[in-house]
Amino acid sequence: MKKPIQKFTLKRKAERPSWYKLDLSAIVYPTLQRKDFSSVYRLSILLKEEIKPDILQTAIDRGLPRFPTYKVSIKRGLFWRYLEPNNTSGPFVQKDIRNFCMPMPFRSNHGYLIRFYYYQNRISMEAHHCLGDGSGGMCVMLTIVAEYLRLLGHTIQNEGMVLDIHQTPDKGELEDSYMRYANSKVKPPRPQEKAYRVRGTKEPFYTLNVIDGIMSVQEVMAVAKKHHATITEYLNAVLLYALLQKQEDDKVFTLRPVKLAMPINLRRFFPSISLRNFITMIYPSIDPRLGDYSFDEIIAQVHHYMRYYINDKFLRGDITTNAATQRHPIIRVIPLFIKDFTVRQFYTKVQDRNSSAGLTNMGALKLPESMRPFVERFDIYMGQPFSPRTNCAIISFEDTLTINFASSIVENDVERYFFRKLVQDGIHVKIESNRDNGLEVLL
Amino acid sequence: MSYCVHCGVELEENLKQCPLCNTPVYDPSKRPDLIKAAPFPSEKAPVEKVKRKDLAILLSVVLISTSATCTLLNILVFNQSLWSLFIIGVCACIWIFMIPVVIYSRLPIYVSVLLDGIALGSYLFLISLVTNQDRWFFELAIPIVVLFTIQMEVFTYFMRRFPVSFVTTALYTFIHIAVFCVGLEIFISIFLHGSIRLIWSTIVLTICMIIIISLITILSRQRLRDSIRKRLHF
Known part of the structure; x- marks a missing residue:
């Protein structure tokens, strides 16, 4: 009985790389990291019933491993940064706060670049932009919310942005698609003209x-x-x-x-x-x-x-x-x-x-x-x-x-x-x- | 259901004023018991602090191992004098200097400056003990270290208490240089001749005074400029 199990684990290891290069856009976001700024976006879903945090936590624990490029921490190499699979416990569901999207130091939150909050009937997910864009993040959140609803006893199909959490991630989900399509024969210059900037009184650190x-x-x-x-x-x-x-x-x-x-x-x-x-x-x-x-x-x-x-x-x-x-x-x-x-x-x-x-x-x-x-x-x-x-x-x-x-x-x-x-x-x-x-x- | 009288938007029932134009909401028939919970929580959270425990452990281990190996070398190999005490002292000083940076960042700055002064004084005391000469320590080292520590405390107080700019920082720095040089020469001359004789520090004092007076003038003119700007802004 032992042999097939060993084979299975070896196969899985081969499928899941031990590190990921940052994609083309993602390279910029970590460099802009300051003590008072991180490129963090937030997606919220409002359900019709109050959120049960313990069930949401179970849904995250079951759903997030389906997204290997989101269950990562960011590390510095000599020439580029890279993402490394993060196997520490978490991320943990937290009570929502008023000053959300707050800076995300890379070494806090057990190294996770993703946060989950709940407030009444609202589930919110915050992710660092170096993991992915809004569409990618929405896919992660919807899959987790679908799992949450399933844990509450409802039947939800896997369809569209709701992915099957038991499925092995497709290679295409983890790829840097920019590189596949960056092949035009000419490089048009970037538009570079100073635009009007809204001048305002800065709020004290940290207010949103x-x-x-x-x-x-x-x-x-x-x-x-x-x-x-x-x-x-x-x-x-x-x-x-x-x-x-x-x-x-x-x-x-x-x-x-x-x-x-x-x-x-x-x-x-x-x-x-x-x-x-x-x-x-x-x-x-x-x-x-x-x-x-x-x-x-x-x-x-x-x-x-x-x-x-x-x-x-x-x-x-x-x-x-x-x-x-x-x-x-x-x-x-x-x-x-x-x-x-x-x-x-x-x-x-x-x-x-x-x-x-x-x-x-x-x-x-x-x-x-x-x-x-x-x-x-x-x-x-x-x-x-x-x-x-x-x-x-x-x-x-x-x-x-x-x-x-x-x-x-x-x-x-x-x-x-x-x-x-x-x-x-x-x-x-x-x-x-x-x-x-x-x-x-x-x- | 309230609407803003200026913007024409419907306002969520918890809002006490329009978020767009700050017009207060006045609805005498609003029943507070029927109001739903606010759409946003009221609690704020601080940004999570990154623990620098690993760096603190690394620093402590490096310093302790350096001290330990030097002690062993001193006892077993190069045992003519107690040279390892100097290295142990330096290691202890570095550790104390690094306390606010990596070990306990919430330490009040005045306490950490005081600790740094004590560490420096103790190290010099160690040297005087090992070399068996203590006159220089009591008559020269202690007064200089005490003066320097007091000046650092005062400097920190000024930097934190008053608005900081490039000019004020320069002003405080030159005042402290002038005071320190005069103090230094007083202590040295008492140590060497038993009386106060000021020679080189007067030159430093003169230069510093010129710079200080010009900086104060700039500062006061800046204030003047500010007040004019305040009164005549358009």
Whole structure:
């Protein structure tokens, strides 16, 4: 009886590598790590019943090993960082906190780069961006939530983003898909023009101000259709409109273009089942120096920009440009600390100044039929912004569209202009927030 | 169900003001017993501290093994003098200096500066014991170490108590250099001649005074500039 068991373990070991290279995007995130900043995003699911933490813990213990690239810790090599399987106990479910998405020191939390929280009927998962993007993370969370519901006695099928926890992970789930598609014959230059930056009063360490707007997908879609645009294009235009108004109010000395940094899920264009990062950034922008844009003109600009740039040709070129740096033989042999310094400088001086705000739209989330009745809605947060500004994340489920703003500044002008514009357009918006400052002063 | 009168958005029932424009919510008919729990918890959590236990253990092990091997070498091989005591003393000093960094980071800075002074004094005392000469220790080493420790404490107090800028740091540094040099020459001259004679420290004092006066002028002008900016801002 002993032999087959030995064979089985040997086979499993061969399948599961003892370390993973960071993918192309993931290289940047750990270098930006500061005492008061980590690239952490949060995904939340609101169920219809109160969460039972002990059952959730069991679901995590059973579900997380299915995702070997998420059950890891990050280590430093001489030239690059790498991910190493983490077999220590955890991650453990914790009670939720108000200042979420807080920095994630690499050696805390038993080395895990993933955290789970519960609060009433909300389950939240926070992951460091070096593990994977929102789509990958959502897959992990939904699989765990499906397992949680199964432990409560419900029958949930494995379908779409809910994976089978007993299945051996596919090689494609663990791969760095960038490298497979970074093969265009030309490397288009990166857009590098300084954008308008929201100036705000930094909140004390460590505060995350959140404003959530909840609305109906049908209503937003109807308004977007009126403007001949999709929901993403419409909401992009509203955010650009809010930022333009903010710049006007700021009475800045030099006008700058208003730009959004918007991640595009590359899985839509290049076949990939990778659960790691597979996104690239596009920058829809409006340049007020050219003249005053009406809202319809902003929508038209965003609409055409998106139609022009979001296709496999342009995106492939973009990936190739990014991959060229990592593939360069000289860059590869430069010690990590020099790379860290250079990347940080580049990010602070160029990349971060390239956009006025971040906006991500995860789109309509599809769940297995049997899971839908238990879910109320989803929330996603881009986490603490690198520089004092505000980030916006959008997700929809059935008829509920949620827009989550996360910022580390006191001012809420961008959010106000944004939601007021939606209300003006006839959309019913419900606001939730963790901001409660100022009340004592007012009363 | 309340709406913000300015923004027109529906507000979640726990909100006491509109998060977008800070307008207070006034709803006399709201029944507090029917309000659901807030969508966000009210508790905050601190960022998890990374334990530096491994580094503390490594440091302690290296220092202890260095001291132990030197002691053994001194006893068994090179046993003409008690040289290993100097190395043990250095190891002990390094360990004490590193306490706030790797061993106990919550130690108040004033206590750690005091401990550093005591460690330095004890090491010099050890040297005087081994060399069997204690006059220099009591008349020179102790006063200098005490003066230096007091100055460090004062410097730390100023740095923590008052707003820090490049100019203030330079100001404190030059004041301390001036005081320390004068003190040093006083102690040396008492030790050598039995009376106070100031020669070289007066030059240091003069240079430091010039720098200190210019720094104070800059500081006061800065304040002046600030107050003008405050009153005339647009």
